Amino acid sequence: MIEITTHSVQETVKAGEILGKLLKKGDVVCLNGDLGAGKTAFTNGIAHALGIKGYITSPTFTIINEYSGQLPLYHFDVYRISDFTEMFEIGFEEYLDGGGVSVIEWAELIDPVLPSDRVSVTLTRGADDSRDIKICFIGERYKDRENRYDLEELH
Ligand code: ADP
Ligand code: MG
Secondary structure, X not given: OEEEEEOOHHHHHHHHHHHHOOOOOOOEEEEEOOOOOOHHHHHHHHHHHOOOOOOOOOOOOOOEEEEEOOOEEEEEEOXXXXXXXXXXXXXXXXXXXXXXXXXXXXXXXXXXXXXXOEEEEEEXXXXXXXXXXXXXXXXXXXXXXXXXXXXXXXX
């Protein structure tokens, strides 16, 4: 597990960018944390690493936004999903196999349909603008990835 404390939104974006550089097609990043914890900020870092320009926002009402970068980014926000079976209706499985990177905000709400191998990121608000970020690389698919997460790049 990697644990980082950030003190600004820019630093959280950077933490996401460092992860983004390590991602490969078919990877799944699960983000958890309360409203305002920084899930979308972290996703912006991933997007930036994939060469996607501009600031992206949570697809709260559309559930999924797709961006084209060096790899496609499938950005989900499942906060408004009423139950996980809805994920099949929006073609979640096709996205997982779609040759891009899937990033899911509020992933714990759809836990039954998530792959067991995944990158799990938990963001927690601290005092003022501080955020605690825990990154876990879970399963065979991500072995060796943790060693390549370069904390030096944060500073
Ligand atoms: P979420 O997607 O988890 O609801 P957002 O990334 O949309 O959260 O929003 C995080 C909010 O918190 C933004 O308004 C951002 O400016 C603010 N913020 C303050 N400090 C931080 C920090 N260290 N990391 C991330 N966001 C921060
Ligand atoms: Mg969000």
